[in-house]
Amino acid sequence: MISIQNIHFKYGGKPVFKGLSLDLQPGHIYGLLGKNGTGKSTLLRLISGLLFPKEGKLNVLGFEPGKRSPAFLQQVFLVPEEFYLPNISIGQFIQANAGFYPNFSREQFRQYLLEFSIPEGQHLQEMSYGQKKKLLISFGLACNTPILLMDEPTNGLDIVSKSQFRKVMAGSVSNEKCILISTHQVKDLENLIDRITIIDEGGILFDQTIGRITDRLHFKISFDSEEVRAALYKETSLKGSAIILINEAGEEGRLDLEMLYKAIITNKEAVQRAFK
């Protein structure tokens, strides 16, 4: 569905990607993680055709995104972190835009607005940033594009909205859809994403499914000093030490995305060894 092969990209003289390769398939929600400035948003903009790679091949649904052909654009929807909405009402916004997305469903859109508690008659300029973001997410979901790209979708959402977002997103997964979410707020998406991709230093640092991560790693609280010493990553707290171990016994446990992310950043080789 999305095939990225050995792409290179730089802003002026500053390289962002140096030979990045990645394959994304339908039926998954991918979590794209990485430090500030590692190129998460850049990758989304490359996939959506807003930026062009300097080298390498990028193929999305059989299209070259940089050509921005209408047939391609109507199958990809990007919810950017910073976005623009015109000064019109929700009804007018739908009237102006919906016709360009062949699979747009008004019924679904109404349902999403209802779940996000946004009154349908509202004017876009009267809405808060969070409300506008929820409206854009609702529109993006209702477009039913095979590819949905979201850049920090939970930024600016309050606690209730974040759980509404998770609920809405969980209900929108389908075998035909590929959703790629770039985020820093890993906690917000913990139970939502089924594959994690971490980018760093111009390439892919880590790329595994949630199933394989919980197969290979065990997340637990431990008071055993031997166990803590052997851990791939540890965090001490009053409740004991939160640790990540290699899951040799095949134990079932709950994944802590934030800890995993910190483990990969601080102890990259050991975590990568666990997956070999």
Next chain:
Amino acid sequence: MNSNFSFERLFGLIRKQWIENSRFYLLGSLALFGLMAICMIIFWVLMDGDNYSESFAYNLYIIGLILTGTIYGSISFSILGSKEKGQYWLSFPASHSEKLVTSIFYNVILFFIVYTLSFLVVKWGCQTYIESYIRTHKWASIRPMNWEDGFGEVFYYIIWGYFCLQALFMLGSVYFRQYAFIKTAIFVSIIAGILTFFIAKISMNMFQGHGFFWNGLELREHHVPDNYGIYKSYSLGTTLSKVLGYLLTYCWIPVFWLVTWYRLKEKEL
């Protein structure tokens, strides 16, 4: 619906642009009408003396058209100056050609129609007042526009030149992210200045006595001081001159639009 140009999508895009910007267009048209009324009253009705000339009103029309039209042209793609707005516009499912045609429809065609209609309405009002003024003031007069001579003769060429200039300012709005009008105006002045300088310099070096002048694409050099009917002619031949003449007159607009289209395709945000 999926090819690179579809009329269905184009009309949808024109409709979308109207829904999203109708308030701006309506207020802009009102402001234009008001501004034109003020200028016509001050500069034509009040300041043109008692011997009114209709051609003066058309002079005002041309000056206003060039000034407002180039400003309007230079905001055609101002949406690309902001990352958020640019993303919204570029990632919208329509081709670059459809987006360009929509901009041309609003910024070139519709603007020209609204501007000209505003002028005709204001001129009609002013002329009605002037005619009633003449009826009560016997010494006052109005000279109608002569379309066969001088300004009247070149009027349509000036209008054509305006469209070329506006196409260039539209291109400038894609090239320059900010202050597109000022930057394009500076760019045009520099290029025009350099061209004029080189043409003048070459001609003066070639014809040291300065006894030459251009007749369209033909250069005439006088060598009999008292008889301007005798001259040496340097020309390209009838057919080539005609073709080149047509190209130099009519190619600018399509060329500028084509370059704008290429720049839109290349635009990254």
